Amino acid sequence: MSTDTHPFQTEVRQLLDIVIHAFYSDRELFIRELVSNASDALEKLRLKQLTGAAVYEPERELRISITTDEEKNTLTIADSGIGMTRDEVVEYLGTIAHSGTKKFLEAIKESDGKGDLIGQFGVGFYSSFMAAKEVEVITRSWEPDAAPVKWVSDGQDGYTLSEAPADTKRGTEIIIHLKEEDKEFAQPYRVRHILTRYSNFISFPIDFDGEHLNTVQAIWAKSKSDVKPEEYDEFYQFIAHTETKPLSYMHFSADAPIALNALLFVPETNPENTGFGRCESNVSLYCRRVLIDAKPEGLLPEWLRFLSGVVDSEDLPLNISREMLQDSSIIRKINGIITKRFLKHLEKIAKDDTEKYAEFYAQFSRFLKEGIVTTWEHKEALGKLLRFESTFTDAGQLTSFEEYVSRMKEDQKAIYVLNGPSRAQLENSPYLDALKARGYEVAFLTDNGDQFVIDALSSFDGKPIKAVDRADLDLPEIEGDKETGLDETQSTGLQEWLETLYKGKFEKITLGKRVVSSPAIALQGSDDMGPEVRAYMKAMGQEVPESHPQLELNPTNPLVKKLADLRTDDPALAELVAGQIVNTALLRAGMLEDPSQLAANSQELLEKLLVK
Numbered sequence: 001m002s003t004d005t006h007p008f009q010t011e012v013r014q015l016l017d018i019v020i021h022a023f024y025s026d027r028e029l030f031i032r033e034l035v036s037n038a039s040d041a042l043e044k045l046r047l048k049q050l051t052g053a054a055v056y057e058p059e060r061e062l063r064i065s066i067t068t069d070e071e072k073n074t075l076t077i078a079d080s081g082i083g084m085t086r087d088e089v090v091e092y093l094g095t096i097a098h099s100g101t102k103k104f105l106e107a108i109k110e111s112d113g114k115g116d117l118i119g120q121f122g123v124g125f126y127s128s129f130m131a132a133k134e135v136e137v138i139t140r141s142w143e144p145d146a147a148p149v150k151w152v153s154d155g156q157d158g159y160t161l162s163e164a165p166a167d168t169k170r171g172t173e174i175i176i177h178l179k180e181e182d183k184e185f186a187q188p189y190r191v192r193h194i195l196t197r198y199s200n201f202i203s204f205p206i207d208f209d210g211e212h213l214n215t216v217q218a219i220w221a222k223s224k225s226d227v228k229p230e231e232y233d234e235f236y237q238f239i240a241h242t243e244t245k246p247l248s249y250m251h252f253s254a255d256a257p258i259a260l261n262a263l264l265f266v267p268e269t270n271p272e273n274t275g276f277g278r279c280e281s282n283v284s285l286y287c288r289r290v291l292i293d294a295k296p297e298g299l300l301p302e303w304l305r306f307l308s309g310v311v312d313s314e315d316l317p318l319n320i321s322r323e324m325l326q327d328s329s330i331i332r333k334i335n336g337i338i339t340k341r342f343l344k345h346l347e348k349i350a351k352d353d354t355e356k357y358a359e360f361y362a363q364f365s366r367f368l369k370e371g372i373v374t375t376w377e378h379k380e381a382l383g384k385l386l387r388f389e390s391t392f393t394d395a396g397q398l399t400s401f402e403e404y405v406s407r408m409k410e411d412q413k414a415i416y417v418l419n420g421p422s423r424a425q426l427e428n429s430p431y432l433d434a435l436k437a438r439g440y441e442v443a444f445l446t447d448n449g450d451q452f453v454i455d456a457l458s459s460f461d462g463k464p465i466k467a468v469d470r471a472d473l474d475l476p477e478i479e480g481d482k483e484t485g486l487d488e489t490q491s492t493g494l495q496e497w498l499e500t501l502y503k504g505k506f507e508k509i510t511l512g513k514r515v516v517s518s519p520a521i522a523l524q525g526s527d528d529m530g531p532e533v534r535a536y537m538k539a540m541g542q543e544v545p546e547s548h549p550q551l552e553l554n555p556t557n558p559l560v561k562k563l564a565d566l567r568t569d570d571p572a573l574a575e576l577v578a579g580q581i582v583n584t585a586l587l588r589a590g591m592l593e594d595p596s597q598l599a600a601n602s603q604e605l606l607e608k609l610l611v612k
C-alpha cells in the first residue's frame with residue numbers, strides 16, 4: 001500500500017497555524033462543525049438515492065455514529081454519507097474551498113484578535129485541529145467503483161494519502177487524536193453534553209457510544225400535516241423542560257423573503273406570575289437543524305419573551321457569531337416576519353375560539369399592552385387584540401375595539417374609555433352620565449397601566465380614543481342641555497364666587513351640560529397628566545407637577561341650586577357645602593391629593609348644621 005505525502009496549499013497552512021496556536025475558548029464548536037459536515041454528507045447521499053443514482057451499499061442505513069475512547073484519547077465521528085473519492089479528498093481537505101474560510105483569512109490579515117475571528121467565521125473541518133494533534137480521515141465515496149482512501153495530518157505542513165482497507169464502508173470516518181490538554185473531548189459526559197446542545201435536531205440518527213441520542217425530531221422542519229398534535233405537546237415539553245401542555249402553538253414556514261421554519265409555543269400560564277420576575281425568551285435560532293444561538297438577541301421583540309420555540313433559517317451562515325447576529329439585518333427581518341405572523345395567529349384564535357383567546361388574554365394581555373407602549377410598529381394589530389368590559393357588556397364579558405366601533409352611534413366621533421380600579425367602581429362614576437345620556441358606549445379599563453396603553457394607542461381604526469374624565473370631550477348637544485335650572489345672574493354669580501373661593505386651584509370652573517346625576521365633577525385639565533401617570537411618577541420618586549383640573553358644576557342638581565342661594569344667604573355654610581361638593585368630585589376623579597381635607601370639611605359641616 002503506497003503512501004503519498006502532499007503539502008497543504010499555502011492558505012491552508014496559514015489557516016492551520018492560526019487554528020492551532022490561537023487561544024479560543026469555544027473549542028467545543030469543532031464537534032458541531034464535524035457533525036454538521038456528517039449530516040450534509042448524509043443529506044447529499046439521500047439526494048443521490050432520490051434521484052435514482054446507483055450508490056455503493058444502497059442498504060446501508062443513513063446515520064452518524066460517534067464514539068469516545070478515553071484510553072486512546074480519541075474522538076471518532078463517522079457517517080454513512082456520500083464519502084469522498086481520492087480526488088475529492090485532495091480538493092476538499094487540502095485547499096480552501098468554502099467562502100467563510102476565505103473571508104476568515106482576509107479578516108485575519110487585518111486583525112490581531114485571532115481567537116475571536118475563529119468564532120466569527122467558523123473554519124469547518126479544519127477547526128478539528130484546535131483540539132487534535134492528528135486527524136485521520138477514512139472515507140469511501142458513494143460511487144460504486146471508487147477506492148477507499150485514508151488521509152492523515154498533524155495540521156503542520158501537509159498530509160499523507162494512502163489506500164484504506166478494502167472493507168471500508170461507504171461514508172466518512174474522522175478520528176481525532178486529541179492533544180493532552182484537550183482530553184475532555186474524549187470524556188463521554190462532556191461530548192454527550194455538546195452533542196445534545198448543538199446537534200440534537202440533526203435529521204439523521206446520532207449514535208453516541210452505542211446510545212441513540214437525538215430521539216426528539218426537528219418537527220419544525222416537517223410539514224404541518226405530518227405532525228400530530230401530541231408530537232407538538234411532546235416537543236414543547238422537551239424544549240421548555242416542563243410537564244404542562246402549551247396553551248397554543250404556531251407552526252409556519254416561509255420561502256420569501258427569507259427561508260424560514262418557525263415553531264412557537266405559548267405556555268399554559270404566564271411565567272412572570274410565578275414571582276421570579278422577568279422571564280427570558282426561550283426561542284433558539286437554528287440553521288438547518290443545527291443550533292446557532294440558544295438565546296439570540298433581537299430575534300423577537302421583548303414583549304414576546306414569554307414564547308418558547310425554534311426558528312430555523314437556512315439563509316443564516318452556520319458560523320455566524322453572536323456579535324454579528326446582533327446587528328445583522330437578517331435577524332431584524334426575521335423578527336418582523338415572525339412578529340407579524342404571531343399577531344395573525346392570535347387574531348385567528350380570537351376569531352375562531354373566543355374561549356381559548358380569553359384564557360390567553362387572562363394570562364398574557366400585559367405583554368400585548370407592553371408591546372403597544374414600547375414599540376410603534378405593530379400598534380394597530382395589537383390594538384385589535386385588546387379586550388375589555390364596557391357599559392354595553394355584562395359583567396365578566398369582554399369586547400374588542402372592533403366590536404365597539406361597529407356599535408358606535410352615527411354622530412359619535414370618538415371611542416370613549418374610563419380608567420379605574422374595577423368595573424363596580426366605574427359603573428357608578430358620574431363621568432358616565434353624559435355618555436349614557438347620548439347612548440354612547442364607554443370601555444372600562446381596569447388594569448394597572450391601562451392609561452399608558454391608551455395614551456400610546458391614541459386611536460383605533462382612525463377614531464380617537466378619549467378618556468371621559470378629561471376636559472376635551474366635545475360632545476354633541478342633546479335635548480335637556482339647555483335646561484340649567486339657574487338663571488343667568490345666578491349662574492354667573494355662583495361661578496364667580498367659586499372662582500374666587502378656589503383661586504388658582506382649577507384651570508376652569510364651568511356650569512356644564514355633561515353631569516346628569518351628581519352636583520359636580522372634576523375633569524383632568526387639558527395639560528394635566530392622568531392620575532395613574534401621576535401615581536406612577538410619584539412611586540418612581542419623581543417630582544410631579546401640580547395639577548389644574550377643571551370643575552364642572554351641574555346647574556340642574558338641587559344641591560347646586562341651593563348653593564346658588566346660600567352663597568348670599570349664609571356664606572359660611574355655603575363655603576362648607578361647596579367644599580363638600582368640590583372635594584367629593586376630586587375624590588371620585590382620583591385627584592384629591594389630601595383626603596383629610598374632605599374629612600375636616602365634613603366634620604365642620606355636620607357640626608354647623610347639627611350642633612350649633
Ligand SMILES: Nc1ncnc2c1ncn2[C@@H]1O[C@H](COP(=O)(O)OP(=O)(O)OP(=O)(O)O)[C@@H](O)[C@H]1O
Pocket residue numbers: 033037038041079081082083084092093097098100122123124125126171172318319
Ligand atoms: N463527513 C464528510 N463527508 C463527505 N464530505 C465531507 C465531509 N466532511 C467534509 N467534507 C467535504 O469537505 C468539504 C470542506 O469541508 P469544510 O467543513 O471545511 O467546509 P464546508 O462544509 O464546505 O463549509 P461549512 O463547514 O461552512 O458548511 C465539504 O464541503 C465536503 O465536500
